[in-house]
Amino acid sequence: MAVIVQTEVFDPGAALSAFSLGLPDAGGVVSFTGIARKDGGKTEMLELEAYLGFTEPWIEALVEEARSRFNLCGATVIHRVGPILPGEAIVFVATAAAHRRQAFEGADFLMDHLKSRAPFWKKEHGPDGARWIEPRQADYQDLTRWTADQPPR
Amino acid sequence: MARVLLFGVLRDLAGWREQIFEDVSDLDDLHSDIARLYPDLAEAISGPGVQVAVDKEIVRGNSILSPGAEVAFLPPMSGG
Numbered sequence: 001m002a003v004i005v006q007t008e009v010f011d012p013g014a015a016l017s018a019f020s021l022g023l024p025d026a027g028g029v030v031s032f033t034g035i036a037r038k039d040g041g042k043t044e045m046l047e048l049e050a051y052l053g054f055t056e057p058w059i060e061a062l063v064e065e066a067r068s069r070f071n072l073c074g075a076t077v078i079h080r081v082g083p084i085l086p087g088e089a090i091v092f093v094a095t096a097a098a099h100r101r102q103a104f105e106g107a108d109f110l111m112d113h114l115k116s117r118a119p120f121w122k123k124e125h126g127p128d129g130a131r132w133i134e135p136r137q138a139d140y141q142d143l144t145r146w147t148a149d150q151p152p153r
Numbered sequence: 154m155a156r157v158l159l160f161g162v163l164r165d166l167a168g169w170r171e172q173i174f175e176d177v178s179d180l181d182d183l184h185s186d187i188a189r190l191y192p193d194l195a196e197a198i199s200g201p202g203v204q205v206a207v208d209k210e211i212v213r214g215n216s217i218l219s220p221g222a223e224v225a226f227l228p229p230m231s232g233g
């Protein structure tokens with residue numbers, strides 16, 4: 001179970017290859033890569049801020065929750081911070097489980113929580129200046145999918 | 154002495170990211186100092202959704218600050 005928060009650009013394909021090695025108990029691997037959108041030219045750059053030493057343990061606790069809830073035999077999260085250009089990967093999540101449903105759900109659960117609750121602050125730089133972004137209502141709505149049998153984080 | 158860290162919109166509002174506050178023994182002390190020096194920031198950190206972490210643990214209400222404590226004001230998180 002690895003969590004990495006980094007400023008460096010990364011290659012999601014290489015991350016998936018590395019993750020997929022050495023998972024003898026896995027019957028399936030699921031990955032998701034979130035990419036910075038240009039949004040029709042409105043976004044020239046995203047700036048992501050984390051509280052190092054606080055953000056990583058938060059994500060580690062989330063990964064641990066996903067591991068036990070979906071019986072994952074492996075999970076990894078890579079998250080960028082700092083300036084991010086359109087087309088670059090922002091976040092990479094991969095999960096491995098004995099059966100595909102658990103791997104799909106584990107990745108879905110991780111992304112829904114990362115997108116809405118994770119300790120990041122996001123600023124969008126565009127032709128009209130910069131503005132801080134808050135989660136969309138849809139992001140909070142997505143969270144309720146996981147709260148049927150336990151409270152949201 | 155406490156090391157204060159600001160994130161997101163709070164950092165832009167105050168115009169600084171990190172600052173040392175001398176002679177503060179708890180969060181109430183710190184709030185008083187911030188209110189005196191940076192009234193706009195004091196109002197913002199009292200606003201809805203702003204959380205306070207002392208030494209990287211979220212706290213609610215007043216909290217004793219050990220010497221050299223790190224106090225972070227966290228505006229509503231945007232997610233990744």
